[in-house]
Amino acid sequence: MELKTIENIDIVKSSTTKINEVDFDNISFGNTFTDHMLICDYANGEWQKPIIQPYAPFTIDPSAKVFHYGQAIFEGMKAYKDEQDDVWLFRPEENFMRFNKSAVRMAMPEVPEEVFLGGLKKLLELEKDWVKKGNGSSLYIRPFMIATGPGVVAAPAMFYRFMIILSPAKSYYSGAVKVVVAEHFSRAANGGIGAAKAAGNYSGQFYPTKLANEKGYQQIIWTDDATHTKLEEAGTMNVFFRINDTLYTAPTSERILDGITRKSLIDLAKRENIKVEVRSVLVDELVNAAKDGSLKEIFGAGTAAVISPISGFAYKEEYFELPNVEDSIAMDLKDKLTKIQTKLADDTFGWTVKI
Known part of the structure; x- marks a missing residue:
């Protein structure tokens, strides 16, 4: 696919750059941001003209509904640079569609494709030097939307702000992690917002994860809210189980996020003739498989x-x-997928999009 272009956009370039102050080989995830960001406001029932401007704090009314009723959604994407210094995205249309599904579920306005994808293209063209080559290097992309409309009446806001910020990244986790299977806490419930990338889904995980950390575990494998017998997600990620030589992963639902990496791994495994079953995996099934060595x-x-x-x-x-x-x-x-993302292997699926 080709990204939509956007012509009706203002660009205000920063007079300075922070790029020379960054140690790209020793960077912690999500704490360093590039020189520019994209902003587009929603007011009077329509999206306004977007602007790319220097990265900086902004003011917001203390009664903004994002603070009081949690109208906030986001996406996570990455840009990669190949050996020819071209910048690539991985399945960006999937992020765009999922973002707007989240918006609908949270009673927020959908973002136009030319603003989301066209604006992102303009932003990445401006910040392409922040995308580094090499194993594990990428530029993390965080599109998000918050309710900026004022008032503490419990109703959807009338004003919103869509933004994109960029953060250079290396590997998110280092090494393997130990997890605990949830017996009481749940990530999401039927009829809830588990399938949306809503900010509250993640803050609700912090307390049970803190308890797990105190016992020496890095993350939690979440179980279903009704019976706590079905394995669903691991931390903030979809989860796969290999029993003998078959991969198992839970089906997406109202409780489980439709992960783009998840669906890509399923397609890739099938291409490699690895057996994959998308079905509910029971806690007892996992424990028995651990005990019998399968x-x-x-x-x-x-x-x-x-x-x-x-x-x-x-x-x-x-x-x-x-x-x-x-x-x-x-x-x-992981090796096969990252090679596709970084253009070190042929993309037979048509997943990668050039900026």
């Missing part, structure tokens, strides 16, 4: 980490260490 791998999948291997899990105070497998499907799929 559980080979667990890994999370998401934009930031791509794939995050899990070294073991705890359930009901019992810990199960996973084996070190030489034929890791997780690492093989």
